[in-house]
Amino acid sequence: MPTIEGLINHQLYTIEPLASVGRAALIMECYRIGSLPVVEKGKLVGIITSRDIRRSHPNRLVADAMTREVITIPPTVSLTEAQKLMAKYKIERLVVAREKDVIGIVTYAHIMAEIGRYTDSLTGLNKAEIFYEKALELLKEGREIAVVFLDLDNFGLINKEYGHIYGDNVLRQTALILNNLIDMNKETSCRYAGDEFALVTTRTLAEAEKLALQMVQSIANENWPGKIKVTISAGVAGGRRAIIRAADEDSGYIVKNLINMASLASTRAKNLNKPVVVVEAIEFKEALGM
Numbered sequence: 001m002p003t004i005e006g007l008i009n010h011q012l013y014t015i016e017p018l019a020s021v022g023r024a025a026l027i028m029e030c031y032r033i034g035s036l037p038v039v040e041k042g043k044l045v046g047i048i049t050s051r052d053i054r055r056s057h058p059n060r061l062v063a064d065a066m067t068r069e070v071i072t073i074p075p076t077v078s079l080t081e082a083q084k085l086m087a088k089y090k091i092e093r094l095v096v097a098r099e100k101d102v103i104g105i106v107t108y109a110h111i112m113a114e115i116g117r118y119t120d121s122l123t124g125l126n127k128a129e130i131f132y133e134k135a136l137e138l139l140k141e142g143r144e145i146a147v148v149f150l151d152l153d154n155f156g157l158i159n160k161e162y163g164h165i166y167g168d169n170v171l172r173q174t175a176l177i178l179n180n181l182i183d184m185n186k187e188t189s190c191r192y193a194g195d196e197f198a199l200v201t202t203r204t205l206a207e208a209e210k211l212a213l214q215m216v217q218s219i220a221n222e223n224w225p226g227k228i229k230v231t232i233s234a235g236v237a238g239g240r241r242a243i244i245r246a247a248d249e250d251s252g253y254i255v256k257n258l259i260n261m262a263s264l265a266s267t268r269a270k271n272l273n274k275p276v277v278v279v280e281a282i283e284f285k286e287a288l289g290m
Contacts, residue, residue: 002078002079002114002117002118002129002133003075003076003077003078003079004073004075004077004078004079004082004096004106004111005075005076006114007106007107007110007111007114008075008096008103008104008105008106009104009105009106009107010103010104011104012037012102012103012104012105013027013031013033013036014036014037014038014039014102015027015036015037015038015039015048015062016038016039016040016062017038017040017045017046017061017062017063017066018061018062018063019061019062020058020059020060020061020062021048021052021053021056021057021058021059021060021061021062021065022058022059023062024036024048024053024062024065025053025058028050028053033105034049034050034092034093035047035048035049035050035093035105036048037070037095037102037105038062038063038066039102042101043101044070044072044095044097044101044102045066045068046062046063046066046067046068046070047066047067047070047095048062048065048066048067049067052065052066052067053065070095071085071089071091071094071095072094072095072096072097073085073094073095073096073097073106074096074097074098075096075098075103078133078137079111079114079115079118080115080130080133080134082094082106082111083108083111083112083115086108086111091108092107092108092109093105093106093107093108094106094107118130120175120190120191122168122171122172122191123171123172123174123175123191124172124175125175125179125189125190125191125197126188126189126190126191127190127191128190128191128192128193128198130188130190131188131189131190131192131198131199131200132255132259134188134200135147135188135200135255135258136251136252136255138200138202139251139254139255140251143202144202144204144238145200145201145202145238145258146200146201146203146204146205146208146236146237146238146258147198147199147200147201147236147237147238147255147258147259147261147262148198148199148200148201148208148211148212148215148234148235148236148262149192149196149197149198149234149235149236149237149259149262149263149265149266150178150196150197150198150212150215150216150232150233150234150235150266151195151196151197151232151233151234151263151266151267151270152170152171152174152195152196152230152231152232153230153231153232153233153270154231155167155170155194155195158170158228158230162226162228166225166226169225170224170230171191171195173222173224174197174219174230174232175191175197177215177218177219177222178197178199178215181211181214181215181218182199182201182211186201186202186203187199187200187201187202187203187211188200196263198259198262201238205236205238205278205280208236208238209236209276209278212234212235212236212275212276213234213275213276215232215234216231216232216233216234216275216276217275219231219232220232233266233267233269233270233274233275233276234265234266234269234275234276234277235261235262235263235264235265235266235267235268235269235276235277235278235279236262236265236276236277236278236279237258237259237261237262237265237278237279238258238262261279262279264279265277265278265279
């Protein structure tokens with residue numbers, strides 16, 4: 001999963017608490033940076049920002065002007081977690097540290113640029129990595145999840161008969177329809193691959209099935225250009241997994257199996273000419289040999 005580790009600027013400029021605010025200002029101006037970690041005897045004791053400097057006399061000590069409560073993150077934090085933290089506290093830089101040992105700095109601009117690498121350029125949806133990361137996060141929080149897997153029907157024929165530009169427009173419009181139906185507080189969606197889409201949700205299995213059916217119907221009822229017929233098949237997997245969790249299972253293994261089961265269910269729906277096929281938790285339990 002993508003983390004901030006590769007984005008850390010290890011060329012770190014720091015200052016001691018007994019230095020003057022004027023000296024801090026000179027360092028920040030020289031290196032064109034907006035903040036300086038304050039380090040004493042190798043340990044992080046605060047941070048001084050351009051805002052702190054503007055509010056203080058140049059002869060004042062850094063120790064008196066700095067912010068003592070420093071928001072730090074370890075290098076293993078995910079891109080999305082770091083982005084949310086920075087948005088919450090409205091900060092442009094985060095100090096990366098292991099306990100009190102400062103490793104470097106990561107900026108909001110670099111994080112957002114890296115997150116862009118995990119956004120599908122055609123549809124604007126997340127790529128599968130972000131969807132997978134969110135599913136893992138929810139499981140580690142002890143939440144029940146369901147995976148909805150959606151596969152456009154006969155998409156190859158659309159490309160063949162109308163061309164890839166038209167096919168790309170179908171993918172964009174499909175993504176827009178699907179995204180308009182989700183609740184951002186409950187679902188994270190993605191373009192999984194090619195003409196496949198997926199989402200992870202904290203809804204119950206029954207509610208996830210209703211959402212999947214609504215998506216299938218919305219695609220079928222869309223007024224597509226050229227009056228062509230576009231349909232999609234959906235598979236849903238999830239439900240209660242309390243027994244499995246008691247066995248201290250691997251969250252990554254659970255997510256992969258839920259995705260696989262939902263994908264197979266969408267294929268089953270396509271073969272049976274049904275809009276949605278649901279795979280319940282009991283089948284997942286059996287798949288693990290429990």
